[in-house]
Amino acid sequence: MDSIIEVNNLTKKFGDLTAVDSISFEVKKGEVFAFLGPNGAGKSTTIKMLTTLLEPTSGEVKVAGFDVGKQESEVRHSFGIVFQDPSLDEDLTAYENMDLHGVLYGLNRKERKERVEGLMKFVELWDRQKDLVKRFSGGMKRRLEIARGLLHHPKILFLDEPTLGLDPQTRNHIWNYVKDMNQQEQMTIFFTTHYMEEAQRIAGRVAVIDHGKIIAQGSPTELLAQTSTQSLEDAFLVLTGHEIREEAPDNWSMMRNIRKAKR
């Protein structure tokens, strides 16, 4: 199996702050890869660089054989992404959001019609196609985003905390969709999560990042052996320590603060 994501000495600096410090790792084609780390470790920054949303300060990233700096368009065609915060247009219906994605990715009308229907049925949202997304629950939005991310048949699916805040049934459904995609289409899965039991169950290989550096890489079993622990959660705590890490406020809390300031 060859590599579908190659990262070499990737660095990102924001002024004096080094968020990502010369990391290197690879993800093999068809793998389910978990990218773990505490808050502020550099996870989101790394994913943004892998998905062309952020320019690296230095280093090399190749996705599906294409360089993220020089072959942006090819890179974007080869992956789908489900973001941590919903990235749907709330004023459109579920169907319209799917269709818009198809247009942005260059699918023709026939392809869009067939695939949108197929994928919405796959995530069991077809009978809600005409509903406005603003009326969807968090779990439904996440399922819709997964369907949307798969629309252009990408080789890689990036998932940033895909099951955060969801009920067990939805979480179960989501991992089933992901496993199906991986097994049937040999789609490479790259995800981050704070739910260590899920990572342990689902992932073939894991990388742990902390303070901008990769501190461990390998299969869950290898990490357990390395840290002499019984669960990935314990291994993680051994590797990253027990201190709580601060995270930046999310956009919704910032919006609430602006509202208060106006009064």
Place this chain on the structure above:
Amino acid sequence: MGQPILFLLALGFGFGPIFQRAGQGNYLQFLAPGVVAMSIIFFSVFSGVEIIFDRQFGFLKETLAAPVSRVSIMLGRTLGGATVATLQGLLVIAIAMIAGFRFNVLSSLPLLLLFMFLIAVVFTALGTAIGSLMRDFHGFQLIVNFLIMPLFFLSGALFPLEGSPKAIMTIAALDPLSYGVDGLRGALMQTTHFGLHLDLLVLLCLSAAIIGVGAYFFSKVQV
């Protein structure tokens, strides 16, 4: 929507008699194009600035991760926003007609739509440029009060530029919206201060320039 109508009715009927007595004719006829311009610029700027909203609430990420060039996204948003703003402008004209505004619909319509659209394009692109530079909504009120309002008030939308103090006339000549308002008046009532050709030239050049600027800043946006 409400504010332009309020302006139209309150100022139009309020200042009407004074305007008439000053020998300037029907104020409602004079004011209506200005109010149309007002509704267009406010809607356009909000439309353009909406990308901050998208950035805050995620939809922008979807468009940025897609294999579409930033310029296409920016142009698409600009043309889309400008189209809706133009339709809003038409709505304001319809309401003005109910209030008593009259114009020759058939002969004026093409030129009217052209000028409305150009004003909308300029201000949507301006909104996008501003939105690309802002991280959140804090500066927004400042922008509206110190940029958009002055552009509007000094554009000859509310009062005739002929006969105003030289200082005002000079500032108005530098204000891009003046040419837009003048173009609207020219299209609707065949009276212009700068001449329709100059109005059109200024707006076209400005559209091209500001779309370039907006596209540049938008291409630098990072989520």
